[in-house]
Amino acid sequence: MKLFKSYLILLFFLFAHILNSQDRYITRSGIIKFDSRIESIVPIKAVNNSVSAIFNPSTREIAVLSFIRGFNFENSLMEEHFNENYAESDQYPKAFFKGTIQNFSISKSKKYFFDGLIFFHGVEKKITNLPLYVENKKDQISINGVFSLLVSDFNIKIPKIVRKKIPNKIYVELNLILNKPNK
Structure with a gap:
């Protein structure tokens, strides 16, 4: 828990640092979706439509914050199991990633690569060369x-009884539309 609080403080300072920049872009309505992409009786997929993010093009720094309980499932029982048994959202209420978009140019809409850290379920994982498509409008x-x-990778234990129904690999889709704040 101390590690999580330390990361929240670090994230706060990162947000504060980025906020001090003049050309920052923000959103509080970003979208993160995840799914298992396997055929099963009940598909494992969820959507969070209230993701916060801030991006500073001049420093290339980005920070994205998601409340775990913000993920909505089609099946309410699955959502309850996700929050209580897997994500343990009472103990680990937030997930975030932070880092930089490599070689970013505000004048070029194209695929870039993200390097940084993802923090989820009390675990920090280094991410390199994560492809992101960035478009400037x-x-x-x-x-x-x-x-x-x-x-x-995030120390989430899947019970043997459901291991065949819940894969180890999940696919995450990130959609952010960030705006310059009104002055």
Whole structure:
């Protein structure tokens, strides 16, 4: 828990540092989706439509924050199991990633690569060369990407009884539309 609080403080200072920059872009309505991409009786997929993010093009720094309980499932029982048994969202209420978009140029809409850290379920994982498509539209920047994560990398235990129904690999889709704040 102390480690988590330390990361929240670090994230706060990162947000504060980015906020001091003049050309920052923010959103509080970003979208993160995840799914297992396997055929099963009940598909494992969820959406969070209230993701916060801040991006500073001049420093290339980005920070994305998601409340775990913000993920909505089609099946309410699955959502309850996710929060209580797997994500343990009472103990680990937030997930975030922070880092830099490599070789970013505000004048070029194209695929870039993200290097940084993902923090989830009390575990920090280094991420390198994560592909993100970044598009600049006047006072708006969109950042989109799809990538996979291993559940086991975040110390999430899947009981043997459901291991065949819940894969170790999940696919994450990130959709952010960030705007310049009103002055």
